Amino acid sequence: MTHLSWTQDVILDHGTCERAFAIEHDGHTIPGVLWTSSAATGPQPLVLMGHGGSGHKRNERMLMLGHMFTRDYGWCAAAIDGPVHGGRGPVEDANHPAYRAMWQRQDVVHSMIEDWRATLDALSQLAEVDGSRVGYWGVSMGTMFGLPYVASEPRIRAAVLGKAGMSGPSVVRSGIDRHFAIFAPKVLVPVLFVMQWDDERFERSGQLELFDLLGSPDKRLHAYPGLHIDNGPEAFEVQAAFLKRYV
Amino acid sequence: MTHLSWTQDVILDHGTCERAFAIEHDGHTIPGVLWTSSAATGPQPLVLMGHGGSGHKRNERMLMLGHMFTRDYGWCAAAIDGPVHGGRGPVEDANHPAYRAMWQRQDVVHSMIEDWRATLDALSQLAEVDGSRVGYWGVSMGTMFGLPYVASEPRIRAAVLGKAGMSGPSVVRSGIDRHFAIFAPKVLVPVLFVMQWDDERFERSGQLELFDLLGSPDKRLHAYPGLHIDNGPEAFEVQAAFLKRYV
Numbered sequence: 268m269t270h271l272s273w274t275q276d277v278i279l280d281h282g283t284c285e286r287a288f289a290i291e292h293d294g295h296t297i298p299g300v301l302w303t304s305s306a307a308t309g310p311q312p313l314v315l316m317g318h319g320g321s322g323h324k325r326n327e328r329m330l331m332l333g334h335m336f337t338r339d340y341g342w343c344a345a346a347i348d349g350p351v352h353g354g355r356g357p358v359e360d361a362n363h364p365a366y367r368a369m370w371q372r373q374d375v376v377h378s379m380i381e382d383w384r385a386t387l388d389a390l391s392q393l394a395e396v397d398g399s400r401v402g403y404w405g406v407s408m409g410t411m412f413g414l415p416y417v418a419s420e421p422r423i424r425a426a427v428l429g430k431a432g433m434s435g436p437s438v439v440r441s442g443i444d445r446h447f448a449i450f451a452p453k454v455l456v457p458v459l460f461v462m463q464w465d466d467e468r469f470e471r472s473g474q475l476e477l478f479d480l481l482g483s484p485d486k487r488l489h490a491y492p493g494l495h496i497d498n499g500p501e502a503f504e505v506q507a508a509f510l511k512r513y514v
Numbered sequence: 515m516t517h518l519s520w521t522q523d524v525i526l527d528h529g530t531c532e533r534a535f536a537i538e539h540d541g542h543t544i545p546g547v548l549w550t551s552s553a554a555t556g557p558q559p560l561v562l563m564g565h566g567g568s569g570h571k572r573n574e575r576m577l578m579l580g581h582m583f584t585r586d587y588g589w590c591a592a593a594i595d596g597p598v599h600g601g602r603g604p605v606e607d608a609n610h611p612a613y614r615a616m617w618q619r620q621d622v623v624h625s626m627i628e629d630w631r632a633t634l635d636a637l638s639q640l641a642e643v644d645g646s647r648v649g650y651w652g653v654s655m656g657t658m659f660g661l662p663y664v665a666s667e668p669r670i671r672a673a674v675l676g677k678a679g680m681s682g683p684s685v686v687r688s689g690i691d692r693h694f695a696i697f698a699p700k701v702l703v704p705v706l707f708v709m710q711w712d713d714e715r716f717e718r719s720g721q722l723e724l725f726d727l728l729g730s731p732d733k734r735l736h737a738y739p740g741l742h743i744d745n746g747p748e749a750f751e752v753q754a755a756f757l758k759r760y761v
Contacts, residue, residue: 488711488735489734490734492732492733505752
């Protein structure tokens with residue numbers, strides 16, 4: 268059974284309507300946020316957004332993207348907390364022992380796939396959401412969980428992934444390469460894979476290898492100079508335009 | 515002395531005005547085409563476009579881009595024939611002996627830099643052209659000549675380059691890597707470098723190496739699956755939007 272409830276007051280900001288929700292699923296709670304456009308008439312496409320390691324459903328990046336999709340496109344966007352992140356605490360720093368422990372859990376990737384699936388089940392029931400037009404956006408940890416989800420979810424029509432790969436310190440810590448090896452060939456929808464050319468957490472060669480592994484015949488790689496945390500000046504705008512084209 | 519003359523009747527097509535020109539410069543003639551928007555009021559930014567090997571100033575790609583820049587942005591665009599191409603004949607096929615012979619000329623890159631410079635001198639005098647906002651678009655041979663030009667021309671504000679690199683059969687034939695090694699570090703303006711992931715003429719590793727060599731602090735790499743001749747579905751649209759952002 269999956270049940271969605273609204274957990275906080277609506278926040279209205281420049282035509283964007285933000286609502287916090289909680290989904291009860293399979294005995295646990297998934298905390299999330301939904302952004303919709305106050306100006307939209309009728310159901311709109313939905314972008315599911317996975318935050319990065321040590322972030323949460325309502326961090327600066329999620330807020331920026333949530334507002335961008337609603338304001339620029341009239342679309343809906345939603346984010347949920349990753350395991351041991353945000354409302355599922357206690358990680359606020361990727362050096363927290365609970366972060367490393369999370370990746371030791373055998374079922375953590377499968378469990379997050381199930382959480383996203385339950386979230387999409389619930390959000391698709393809303394009048395604001397067109398459940399037939401759904402995209403995914405998530406880099407770094409948003410790809411570590413999101414790539415396996417996109418590979419497993421036939422309702423996702425296109426995905427922005429990246430800042431992740433098959434080698435580097437973050438791979439050693441997480442063991443995510445085993446999951447990528449299984450799931451990347453099963454990703455078949457159009458993908459924009461973004462990477463930072465000088466990423467210190469995921470090696471360049473391992474990111475190119477992950478791009479190669481993606482099963483999608485329609486994929487593109489966008490690389491910008493800089494470290495893991497940096498972003499190209501037009502990166503988000505171009506990524507949104509990619510989703511607009513394919514979702 | 516540089517002198518521009520119009521050589522053919524104007525072609526009007528869906529709001530795009532196309533005019534063939536010839537520039538007399540330093541004892542030889544540079545044949546070119548200028549596209550402008552019939553709807554434009556006042557001087558507009560200009561995109562200089564370098565065609566690929568065996569192409570010419572008015573081939574399908576140049577026409578498509580010329581119309582795109584005028585129609586979508588109201589901008590001006592111009593192309594000139596490369597040495598031994600188009601109106602400077604006889605190459606219509608990269609296997610033509612004159613193509614190989616062209617690359618044996620010690621001065622061929624320098625000569626094309628001078629031709630572009632003379633072209634920009636002449637076009638900047640036109641009322642339709644804003645000579646303070648100029649971009650460059652050219653891949654493959656359009657980069658083999660264009661990258662050295664962009665590196666040498668302070669009036670270029672941003673460039674789309676790519677489908678070229680430091681190794682592969684087309685490098686063996688042309689020896690262009692010597693020029694890239696000199697000029698790539700001198701390119702300092704924003705660059706979008708586009709490459710085909712499975713390019714059979716320029717090796718993947720050599721293209722990544724050329725991207726690395728570019729001196730621009732603001733650069734991005736866009737890679738799409740496919741051979742040298744293929745293009746990503748949204749590639750040209752994204753490249754135009756890049757120039758719109760930076761020129």
